[in-house]
Amino acid sequence: AVLKDGLRSQVSAALKEGQVTPTELCQRCLALIKSTKFLNAYITVAEETALKQAEESEERYKRGQPLGILDGIPIAVKDNFNTAGIETTCASNMLKGYISPYNATVVQKLLDQGAVLLGKTNLDEFAMGSGSTDGVFGPVRNPWSYSKQYKEKSVPKSHSEDEESNWVITGGSSGGSAAAVSSFTCFAALGSDTGGSTRNPAAHCGVVGLKPTYGLISRHGLIPLVNSMDVPGILTRCVDDAAVLLGSLAGHDPKDSTTIQDDFKPFELPNLTDVSKLSIGIPKEYHAPGLSSEILALWSKAANLFKNAGAKVVEVSLPHTPYSIVCYHVLCTAEVASNMARFDGLEYGHRSDKKDSTESMYAATRREGFNDVVRGRILSGNYFLLKQNYEKYFVKAQKVRRLIANDFVKVFRSGVDILLTPTTLSDAAPYTEFIQEDNRTRSAQNDILTQAANMAGLPAISVPTALSERGLPVGLQFIGRSFQEKQLLTVAKWFEKQVQFPMIQLEEVKRHDNGVFQHQKSASFS
Amino acid sequence: QKVSVEELDHLEHLALVDFRDLEGVERLQKAIQFADQLHEVNTDGVEPMDSVLEDRCLYLREDDVTEGNCTKDLLQNAREKVEEYFVAPPGNIPLPKLEEGDTFLQGS
Numbered sequence: 334a335v336l337k338d339g340l341r342s343q344v345s346a347a348l349k350e351g352q353v354t355p356t357e358l359c360q361r362c363l364a365l366i367k368s369t370k371f372l373n374a375y376i377t378v379a380e381e382t383a384l385k386q387a388e389e390s391e392e393r394y395k396r397g398q399p400l401g402i403l404d405g406i407p408i409a410v411k412d413n414f415n416t417a418g419i420e421t422t423c424a425s426n427m428l429k430g431y432i433s434p435y436n437a438t439v440v441q442k443l444l445d446q447g448a449v450l451l452g453k454t455n456l457d458e459f460a461m462g463s464g465s466t467d468g469v470f471g472p473v474r475n476p477w478s479y480s481k482q483y484k485e486k487s488v489p490k491s492h493s494e495d496e497e498s499n500w501v502i503t504g505g506s507s508g509g510s511a512a513a514v515s516s517f518t519c520f521a522a523l524g525s526d527t528g529g530s531t532r533n534p535a536a537h538c539g540v541v542g543l544k545p546t547y548g549l550i551s552r553h554g555l556i557p558l559v560n561s562m563d564v565p566g567i568l569t570r571c572v573d574d575a576a577v578l579l580g581s582l583a584g585h586d587p588k589d590s591t592t593i594q595d596d597f598k599p600f601e602l603p604n605l606t607d608v609s610k611l612s613i614g615i616p617k618e619y620h621a622p623g624l625s626s627e628i629l630a631l632w633s634k635a636a637n638l639f640k641n642a643g644a645k646v647v648e649v650s651l652p653h654t655p656y657s658i659v660c661y662h663v664l665c666t667a668e669v670a671s672n673m674a675r676f677d678g679l680e681y682g683h684r685s686d687k688k689d690s691t692e693s694m695y696a697a698t699r700r701e702g703f704n705d706v707v708r709g710r711i712l713s714g715n716y717f718l719l720k721q722n723y724e725k726y727f728v729k730a731q732k733v734r735r736l737i738a739n740d741f742v743k744v745f746r747s748g749v750d751i752l753l754t755p756t757t758l759s760d761a762a763p764y765t766e767f768i769q770e771d772n773r774t775r776s777a778q779n780d781i782l783t784q785a786a787n788m789a790g791l792p793a794i795s796v797p798t799a800l801s802e803r804g805l806p807v808g809l810q811f812i813g814r815s816f817q818e819k820q821l822l823t824v825a826k827w828f829e830k831q832v833q834f835p836m837i838q839l840e841e842v843k844r845h846d847n848g849v850f851q852h853q854k855s856a857s858f859s
Numbered sequence: 860q861k862v863s864v865e866e867l868d869h870l871e872h873l874a875l876v877d878f879r880d881l882e883g884v885e886r887l888q889k890a891i892q893f894a895d896q897l898h899e900v901n902t903d904g905v906e907p908m909d910s911v912l913e914d915r916c917l918y919l920r921e922d923d924v925t926e927g928n929c930t931k932d933l934l935q936n937a938r939e940k941v942e943e944y945f946v947a948p949p950g951n952i953p954l955p956k957l958e959e960g961d962t963f964l965q966g967s
Contacts, residue, residue, distance in 0.1 A: 434932035465913040548912050561910050587920050591910070594918055659896045666890070670874065679945045681936035690952035692875065692945030700877040705886075708876040712883065717873040719866070729897050736900065738908060773890070790911030815911075 336361060336517040344520065345402045349823035350393060355394065355405030359387035359449050361402060362407040362782055366518045366617050372474045376421050378411045378452040382837035386449045390733065392428050393447065393579060402577055404447030409513040409522040412453035413460050414469040414565070415554040416440055419450075423556055424468025425458045427682045427702030431510075436552020439523060440563050442738055446581055451519055457702050459673075460558050462502030462772050463779035465508020467706055473508040475501045475761050481543035486804035501761035501805060504528040504779070505533055507566060511538035512560070514568045518558040519581070521578050524566035526560045528661055528776070529783025531566025532795040536756035536808030537836060541825075543575045544569040544783075546816045547790035548593040551577075559668040562787040572796065572826040576602050577720035579818060593816075596611040602821050604690065605827040614749035618654035621781050625759040627801055632755050635809050636799065639753070651678055651740040656733055657785040658777050663717050663730035668713025669707075676702060699769055706772045737788040745814050751824050752812040760801035782810065792818050794825045797834040806834070864889060868956055 338357075347353045355846035366378055399405070410416060413423045415433035422428045438445065443727060444450065457467040466472040477483050478500035487499055503512050507524025511534035514522050524531040526544040535542020550565045557563055567578045580599025586592045615636055620629065640646045678684030678698035685697035700708070719728040744752070757779065769773065786793040792815070795808040810830070813821030862870075867884065871877070878884065930943055939946040 431936060434929065434935065439911060495865070548915075573902075585918070587918065590918050591912065592918075593912065593915060602888050644916040653900070656900055659894060662890070663894050663897065679937065679939075679947055684938040688948045690945050690954075692872075692952065692954050694948045696871075696875040696877055696954065699875055703876065709883070709890070711874050711876050712878050712887055713872065713894075714868050716862070716887060716891065717894065719869070719873075726894055726897065727909050729902060730894075731909065732902035732905040733897060733900050733906035735905055736902065738911060738926065772888075777893075 336365065336815070344406065349399065351394070355390035355449065356384065358405060359451070360384055361409055364449055365516070368474070372476055372512050372516060373471050374454055374473055374507070374516065374518070375409070375452045376424065376455050376470050378424060379419050379450055382485040382655075383449050383451050386444070386447075390447050390449065399509045400445070400447040401581070402579055403443065405449060406447075406521070407449045407451045407519045408443060409451050409454050409510060409519040410440055410522045411456055411507050411522070413456060413525055414440055414453075414523060415556070416450065416453065419453060420557070422469075423459045424456050424470055425702065425704070426469050427468070427676050427699075429683065431682055433559050438551040439455045439582050439590060440554065442582055443523075447492060450451065454507070454513050454522060456509055457506035457706070457772075459556070459668075460506040460527065460530055461706050461710060461776075462467040462505045462764060463529070463764075463776045464502045464767050465505035466768060467535065467704060467772055469704070472764060473503045473512050473580060473806075474764075476512055477501065477504045477539060477761070477837060477840060479753065479806065479839055481840065482800055482804035482835070484804075486802065498765060499763060501763050502537065502767050504534035504757065505762060507533075507568065508534045508538075510543070510568050511535055513542055514538070514540045514570060515597075516839065520569070521574055522568045525555055525558070525563060525566050525857070526566040526787065527563050528665070528780040528787055531568060532756050532783050532793060532808070532810060533779060535568055535795045536797070536810075537761040537806060539806030539808070539834065541569050541572055541575050541797065541829075542795040542808070543569075543579065543822075544786060544793045545579060545583065545818060546792040547724050548591055549597070549792075549816065549818070551589040551592050551662040553586055553588040557672045559665050560672065561664070561668065572794070572822055573602055573831050575794070575820050576600065579822075582820075595816070597777045601703050602819070602823050602826050604772045605823050607643070607791075608639060608827065609825075611639070611644040611751065611824065612749045614641045614649040614744055614752045615646060616649050616651045616654065616744070616752055616754060618781055619754040619760065623758045623778065628757070628759065628807055629753045631807055632753070632801055632809060635753060635828070638828075647749065649744045649747070649752070650784065651737075651741050653733065653737045653742060654785055657737050657788055658781055658786065660730045660737065661778070661780065661784050662713075663726050664734065666710045666713070666714035667717050667727050667730075669710045671833075673703070673707065673711050678702075683753050689706050711772065714803050734788050737785055741785075741789045741791060750814075751821060754808040754810045754812065756808040757782065758804060760803055760805040760807055769774040773829060786812050791815055792821050794821060796825050796829050798830075798832050861890070872954060
């Protein structure tokens, strides 16, 4: 049952008091990873190094000198973060076999605090996608596909229909990380968020997904997608844990000049009881086409929850929201065209056997190494950056970006503290249904509620809210002011407490977890 | 607005990803069509935004050498190298130009 515990509240204390040791914790997580292999959440499991880290942690606990709250805690990292000595693939043929010579700053910070790195999680190739279905190692399965809650609600169409084909996606692109946290194989995981890649799978997998303010957490070592929008994301099972992770990762990094220089002070979240001084904004444009009636209802219910508790709830407008996807499409492909130029086969990664000329080697390497999605974006990006198109598309998109960012500034200036929106348009789709449309279409559909926060660089968090009629998680999103993570997380924590999202009941997990099964009898929100 | 053969050729040289099949070109056309929606927005008098942190000063550290001497580590991941050099095939050999309906760089 320890695997299901919250970090700050339970596990840390258990480790300190010796109720469980870091090696036991590590071994249990590794065993669970093995028994949940069918989820395909992990690309690489660093068993040996993890056990070694756990042993070192255990020594520190024995001496009574743990490094901090994260000492001995098993965590997972999305496979687009560089990890020294451990393969980093970005789920692409281009980087298969690439062993990084250095740790990303966020990885180094976690290791410096004694965290145990279990492995690298699966994603869409180069973080391009919203389903975690387009990586070379195959799609990630949402653990909720195997939950009692989902199985109870799914009606098999015929006896012969394999339960296997019913599984739902995790969302993406940090699907592996979300699945890893959701299935209890780790206590927290790192993801990345450029258009919603941490919040989207968090919502579909019933976990907390935090996108910090751009500039708060170092991107050094995070293989870049869109330099002006990427941020490392945090996935945990509760808001308090997200605050712990944030505290250990945030702060200026001389190796990333886009991190702000302000002093960052880690914080503990207060237990908010009085929300009467809060002003919650409900942006009407987030009632986007395609939003399921179920999620619309949950969103309303949440707004009323705040209202009934005394908060001021107002409808607001972010008029340029409908253009954020188009704007993103241009800016993202342009930055991708630039960022992917480094993959030429010379210094690292895949290299084609073609030798007649440098250019033909580059071209063949990139054709062999990248999937369609990546190549498509590079191509489009280069088009928008052509001299004759630069003003018309790239600069135009940059102007629209300012309009989108200004929309938020205006709303926050009018007295609104936090915005409340849905995170996704619906609950997780079955894989067979999801792959019927191409990656770009799906991304355009699914990023719509999360993308604008990346445009404006604002912090945003998805909090698991309730189960849908199909028994799958639905999350709601809070967007806050720049660098006001404390306020954002405080409100998110209050909301989390109100909704009492149910714990996933995984039959397979039950069989392998030696501990007492902890039943969370909770008043469900829906 | 169709992409001309000249533009495609130029793009091929810039992007080096091989999209010469019909699907690749169609994909590009769709992407352009999608992006054209941007022109519905009035951006008169609006400055382009490079970064959300534009109001802040970039951090500049002291010009002191603080790390390095990692040649071995850096060369480790390269497939072809000679001493401390990365080895590339001969340069200055341009890719063949595109003709209407051409397809080169076929699956090797």
